[in-house]
Amino acid sequence: MTNAIEAQGLVKIYPARRGSSEVRALDGVDLEVPEGTILGLLGPNGAGKTTTVRILATLLRPDAGSAKVAGFDVVKQARDVRRAIGLSGQYAAVDENLTGWENLYMFGRLYEMPKAQAKSRADELLEQFNLSEAGGRPVKTYSGGMRRRLDLAGALSGRPHLLFLDEPTTGLDPRSRLGMWDVIRELVREGTTLLLTTQYLEEADELADTIAVVDTGKIIAKGTADELKAQVGGERIEVVVSDRNAVEPAQILLKGVFGHDDVEVDEHTRRLTGSSSGGAQQLVEVVRVLGEASIGIDDVALRRPTLDDVFLTLTGHHTETSAAEGDVA
Amino acid sequence: MNALQAGPVSDALVITWRNLKRIPRIPELAIFAILQSIMFVLLFAFVFGGAIPLPDGGDYKEFLMPGIFAQTIAFASATTAIGMAEDMSKGLIDRFRSLPMARSAVLAGRTVADTIYQAGILVVLMLAGLVVGWSVNNGLAKFVLAVILLLAFAHVMAWIGIWIGLAVPNTETAQQLTFVTIFPLTFVSNVFVPPSALPAILQPIAEWNPVSTLTAATRELFGNPNPYVGDGFPSQYPILVTIGWMVVLLTIFAPMAIRKYRNASS
Numbered sequence: 001m002t003n004a005i006e007a008q009g010l011v012k013i014y015p016a017r018r019g020s021s022e023v024r025a026l027d028g029v030d031l032e033v034p035e036g037t038i039l040g041l042l043g044p045n046g047a048g049k050t051t052t053v054r055i056l057a058t059l060l061r062p063d064a065g066s067a068k069v070a071g072f073d074v075v076k077q078a079r080d081v082r083r084a085i086g087l088s089g090q091y092a093a094v095d096e097n098l099t100g101w102e103n104l105y106m107f108g109r110l111y112e113m114p115k116a117q118a119k120s121r122a123d124e125l126l127e128q129f130n131l132s133e134a135g136g137r138p139v140k141t142y143s144g145g146m147r148r149r150l151d152l153a154g155a156l157s158g159r160p161h162l163l164f165l166d167e168p169t170t171g172l173d174p175r176s177r178l179g180m181w182d183v184i185r186e187l188v189r190e191g192t193t194l195l196l197t198t199q200y201l202e203e204a205d206e207l208a209d210t211i212a213v214v215d216t217g218k219i220i221a222k223g224t225a226d227e228l229k230a231q232v233g234g235e236r237i238e239v240v241v242s243d244r245n246a247v248e249p250a251q252i253l254l255k256g257v258f259g260h261d262d263v264e265v266d267e268h269t270r271r272l273t274g275s276s277s278g279g280a281q282q283l284v285e286v287v288r289v290l291g292e293a294s295i296g297i298d299d300v301a302l303r304r305p306t307l308d309d310v311f312l313t314l315t316g317h318h319t320e321t322s323a324a325e326g327d328v329a
Numbered sequence: 330m331n332a333l334q335a336g337p338v339s340d341a342l343v344i345t346w347r348n349l350k351r352i353p354r355i356p357e358l359a360i361f362a363i364l365q366s367i368m369f370v371l372l373f374a375f376v377f378g379g380a381i382p383l384p385d386g387g388d389y390k391e392f393l394m395p396g397i398f399a400q401t402i403a404f405a406s407a408t409t410a411i412g413m414a415e416d417m418s419k420g421l422i423d424r425f426r427s428l429p430m431a432r433s434a435v436l437a438g439r440t441v442a443d444t445i446y447q448a449g450i451l452v453v454l455m456l457a458g459l460v461v462g463w464s465v466n467n468g469l470a471k472f473v474l475a476v477i478l479l480l481a482f483a484h485v486m487a488w489i490g491i492w493i494g495l496a497v498p499n500t501e502t503a504q505q506l507t508f509v510t511i512f513p514l515t516f517v518s519n520v521f522v523p524p525s526a527l528p529a530i531l532q533p534i535a536e537w538n539p540v541s542t543l544t545a546a547t548r549e550l551f552g553n554p555n556p557y558v559g560d561g562f563p564s565q566y567p568i569l570v571t572i573g574w575m576v577v578l579l580t581i582f583a584p585m586a587i588r589k590y591r592n593a594s595s
Contacts, residue, residue, distance in 0.1 A: 057427050082429040093420035097354040098347065109343045110430040138354055154424070 002071075004162050004193040005033035005056060009065035012051050012217075025051040027217035028065070033195060033210075035161075038188055040208030041197040044311070048217040049197035050090075053166045056195070057087045070161050083112075086155030090167040093151060096140040100131050100150050103139065104157060111158030125153040129183065145176030152183065163187065165196045169203060181206055201228075201310060213314060221314050232305040232313045237276045237283055242296030244270055253289050257282060276302065337431035344425075344438025345445075348412070352446055358408065359446070363453050366401045370394070370454075373521055374461050381522050387554030394454075394463035395547040396520030398479055401454060402447060403515055403540050405483045406490035407507035409443045413494025414503040422593060436590060440487040447483040451476070466552030475550035478571060482543050485575045485582075492586040495593055514540050523556040536561050539574040546571045 012026040026048045033039045041049045054060040056069050058078040067074045070084035094103045101122050108118030126135040129149045134142060139150060148168065155163060168184065169177040184207055188194060198204050204211045205225040213221040213228070221228060229235075237258075241250050247270055254263045254274055263274040276282050283302045290297055352359060370393065373381075378389040416422050416435075425435050455463075465472050490507065497503045517531050518524075518541040527535050535541055545567035548555035563570040 054423075059423055059426055079429055082427060085427065087424070087427040089420055089423060091420035091423075093424035095347065095351070095421060096419070097351040102347075102350060106343055106347050107424075107428065110340060110425070110428045110434075112429060158429075 002035055003032050003068075004035045004037075005031055005039075005067070005069055005195060007031040007052075007056065007065065007067035010052065010055055010062045010067060011064035012048075012055065012060065013063050024217055026055070026062070029214075029217070029219055031067075031212065031219070033193060035193050036191050037209045038194040038196060038207060040204030040211045041195065041214055042199075042201060042204045042211050042310075043197075043214035044199060047214040049214055050166055051217075052214070053087070053164050053195065053197060057085055057164050058082055059087075083158070084161045085164060086158065086160035086162075087164045088148075088152045088155040088166065088168060090170050094139050094147060094154060097138055099136050099138055100126060100142070100146075101135040103150060104153060107154045107157040113158075121157060125156065129153045143176075145172055145179060148172060148176070148180060149183065152180075156187070160192070162193045162195070165194065167197055167199065170199065177203075201225075201306060202304075205229075213310060215311065215315055221310075228310060229305055232309045233275050234305065235276045235279060236273055236303045237286055238299070238301045238303060239272045239286060239290070239297060240299040241270050241272070241290070242298050246270075246295045247272065249293060250290060250295050253293060253295075254286065257285050257289055270298070337433055337437075340430040340434030341437040341441065343430075344434050345442045346438075348439055348442030349445060352449075359450065362401070362404070362408070362450055365404075366397055366450075366454055367457055369400065370397055370457060370461060377521075381526070383554055384523055384525055384556045385554065387556075388462065390458075390462040391464060391553040392523075392548070392556075393521070394458040394461075395475075395551055395553055396518075396544045397458070398451060398454060398547060399482075399540050399544040400515040400520050401450060402479050402483045402543070403486060403511050404507070405443060405447045406486040406493065406511065407504060408446065409439060409487040409490025410494035410497070410503040410507050411500050412443070413439065413491050414497055414500045417495065417593065418499055422590075432590070433587075436488075436491055436586060439491060440484055443487040443490070444480055444484045448480055451479060463553070467550060471550040471552070475547040478543065478546055478550070478568070481575055482539075482571070485578050488579060488586055489582045492582050492589055495586065495589040514538060519544050519556075525556065533561075536563050537570075539571065539578070542567045542570040542574060 008030055010026050010029040011024070014023040014025055016022040029048065029052055031039070031052070041052060043049050051060065055062050056067055056074060058074050058081050061075055069081045072080040072084070074081055095106070098106065104122035104125050105118050108121045109115070113121060126132045129152070131146060131150060131153070134146060139147060142150065152165070152168065155165075165184070169180050172180065181203070184194070184196070188207070196204070196207060209224070211223065211225055211228055212219045221231070237254075239250065239254070241247055244267070247265060247267060250272055251263050251265055254272055255261050258274045258276060260274075263272055265272050278285070280302060283300065287297065287300060373393050374390045378393065381389060383389060383392055422435070426432070493506055494503050497506055517527070518535050518538045520540060524532055524535045524541070542563050545555055545564065549567060
């Protein structure tokens with residue numbers, strides 16, 4: 001299998017500015033993305049995800065290292081790289097004062113299409129992204145989700161072999177986010193190679209074949225979602241029983257439900273925790289079994305590993321954005 | 330022909346098309362640009378004008394209008410700077426830079442579109458001028474030459490605007506920076522008063538100021554009153570000096586704008 005992206009030792013240093021010292025945004029990043037696969041770059045704000053994408057999309061020159069995209073060198077053969085890629089950033093880079101159709105027509109023309117072809121491509125993309133009705137309206141009347149879809153449509157205008165999506169759902173409401181995921185899954189089915197950056201493990205999990213975790217300009221872990229979660233310990237079920245005397249019988253019952261003996265107990269808070277492989281179904285089972293044994297429950301929860309858990313496990317420190325997890329523009 | 334199919338010229342035309350399409354979608358921009366100029370016309374033609382005697386006699390409104398045209402054209406840099414700063418902050422420049430298009434097209438398309446836009450504004454102002462009593466007295470050929478001079482100047486100002494738009498962090502700064510530089514330029518000039526009415530210390534500045542030489546050049550070509558400040562070179566050869574200014578400004582600002590664009594990243 002050939003690689004759509006190959007990068008070795010990428011380094012990017014932003015020079016010191018007034019009030020801030022030199023920033024080593026990338027500190028030796030290696031990447032390999034086989035054709036037709038999806039790589040998720042996962043990390044908090046400022047980890048170096050966007051810088052990586054900007055170098056691979058020819059917007060920035062690396063200070064050291066080299067990268068090939070679709071077989072072309074990102075510095076020496078930038079124009080060839082640009083013909084092969086589509087880029088959709090976190091800002092929805094479309095012209096607000098043009099209509100959706102006019103934006104797509106413009107991008108088609110700039111992807112070197114003749115007029116007639118650019119016109120039919122614009123119609124086709126509006127249809128594909130459910131924007132046909134809104135296509136004649138200026139983009140400033142669009143909702144956030146519609147703008148992102150249009151932005152993505154623009155990136156696909158030239159039928160790229162390789163697509164870069166830089167935080168495609170950051171700042172979207174949950175419904176629009178699910179809509180975006182459907183769109184992205186559809187692209188993947190058609191065989192597009194994709195590099196996706198995200199702050200959300202859940203998103204990388206849903207969409208990516210392989211996940212690379214980025215922190216302070218380095219890739220600190222790489223693997224499938226399951227492999228990463230296994231490192232963190234996967235899902236956990238937590239139960240707080242009402243009576244201290246019930247802790248011991250509860251522990252025995254939980255071991256039975258989980259099918260393993262690794263159930264942590266905190267006598268003082270009456271909290272029992274065990275890693276679970278059965279999800280919500282197993283949670284119901286836990287409640288049922290404890291209920292049948294007449295053990296009172298104060299609290300019960302299914303905890304999924306968050307990006308913060310992955311980080312804590314891999315780096316020993318929390319993500320800086322974890323407190324504001326959610327909308328970080 | 331091939332260059333028109335796909336290449337720098339075709340790309341620049343697409344960007345020009347895009348920038349022209351935007352104009353009617355943001356009508357406030359054009360309306361305020363025109364209103365601001367018309368406000369100056371009314372203010373000076375009917376309020377202050379009576380108190381400003383021209384040395385050689387002559388009609389003040391005829392004296393004023395070429396100055397208003399030059400002032401409006403000088404402000405063209407603000408339109409470009411704001412548009413460029415906006416494209417930058419909205420991420421559109423990044424989008425363009427990721428496309429297999431000619432890099433020159435973004436700047437060429439912007440400056441050409443903004444020059445066409447200024448031509449439209451100039452038409453409206455000339456009609457307004459005719460209403461308040463301005464007239465063209467030197468025939469069609471010189472009139473056309475004056476219009477070409479004004480639009481060429483507008484094009485140069487657009488290049489300055491590109492550099493400003495890329496150098497500042499946001500649209501607000503772009504707007505303020507152009508206003509604080511262009512306003513003094515249009516007041517320490519021959520736009521509203523004959524240069525002889527200015528304090529002696531400001532007279533050389535007013536004489537060499539490119540807004541002044543453009544105003545004097547178009548007054549001469551339109552056949553409007555054109556009181557000279559003296560025997561200085563710019564007063565004697567305003568057209569030549571204006572062309573000289575355009576060459577100098579373009580030589581300085583176009584390469585600076587292009588370099589800024591190459592290194593730009595939002």
